[in-house]
Amino acid sequence: YxxxxxxxxxxxxxxxxxxxxxxxxxxxxxxxxxxxxxxxxxxxxxGTSPESIDSAENRFKFSRMLDRKGILQPRWKELTNLKSAIEFCEEVGYPCLVRPSYVLSGAAMNVAYSNQDLETYLNAASLVSKEHPVVISKFLTEAKEIDVDAVAADGEILCMAVSEHVENAGVHSGDATLVTPPQDLNNETLENIKRITRDLAALLDVTGPFN
Known part of the structure; x- marks a missing residue:
């Protein structure tokens, strides 16, 4: 068809x-x-159940799941209104990342550097994701971005590949240069990445490919 x-x-x-x-x-x-x-x-x-897919795609549910498991992530807050969003961003300090749920390739995902940026991006995000929450996170500058592609069965990893972005975090994977195996990660960091991937596969009871 x-x-x-x-x-x-x-x-x-x-x-x-x-x-x-x-x-x-x-x-x-x-x-x-x-x-x-x-x-x-x-x-x-x-394969992976719709409930687990929703837990991964819904930014609020996913961030809350990471907190419960003790997986480190930048400070975050679910959007309720512009006033509380501004208060959060001023508390953690700009830049901050505006993240809608259920979007392809970072659509309407933007880094805000000021209150004016924040208001503009929140309006765009609400248009893209009216029925799903928008999460705001502290944006880590000059961070390294790592991709993991894996296949699991009933929450247990069968195989995985770790790729390293040549550019700093913030360049979308579709436009970035990736190398595998990673060239600039120490063994401790690589093992942490693999452990987190195994934890996520188990938490979401993944069956099939995931990224």
């Missing part, structure tokens, strides 16, 4: 073909966006 990936189209094909299940992990961002809609219609999803 050469059709758009939308909830309605996928359900039509699923019902017409009397499918055994739906695989969401092979189509980029769009399948993740319809995971919970499919779940509510009681469609059988193969």
């Amino acid at each position: 050469f059709e758009e990936i939308s909830f309605e189209v996928v359900m039509d094909v699923y019902e017409m073909e009397n499918s055994e299940g739906i695989i969401l992990s092979m189509g980029g961002q769009l399948p993740n966006n319809i995971a919970m809609d499919l779940h509510r219609q009681q469609a059988k999803v193969l």
Whole structure:
């Protein structure tokens, strides 16, 4: 079928073909966006469950999960209104990162350097992600960005590859230069990355590929 990936189209094909299940992990961002809609219609999803996908895609749920597990992350706050957002950014100090949920390739994700930037970016983020929370995080300047691609079964890692960005964090993966194996990480950092990846796979009970 050469059709758009939308909830309605996928359900039509699923019902017409009397499918055994739906695989969401092979189509980029769009399948993740319809995971919970499919779940509510009681469609059988193969691989990682829609609830786990939602826990990974929802910025608030994901950040809260990291806190519970003790996985370090920059200070963050869920957006409730502009006033509290400004207070948080002034408390932790600019720059801060505005992160909508359920978006592809960092859409509407921006680094704010002032209150004016923050207001502009929050308006854009709310348009992109009306039904999902926006999280604001302290942005770490001159940080190194690492990508991990892995495959798991029932929350247990089967294989993983760690890639290092040549550019500093902030350049999107689609535009960045990546090298694997990493050239500038010490063994302790590399082992921490692998441990966190294993922890996340277990917490989300991942079955299939994830990044």
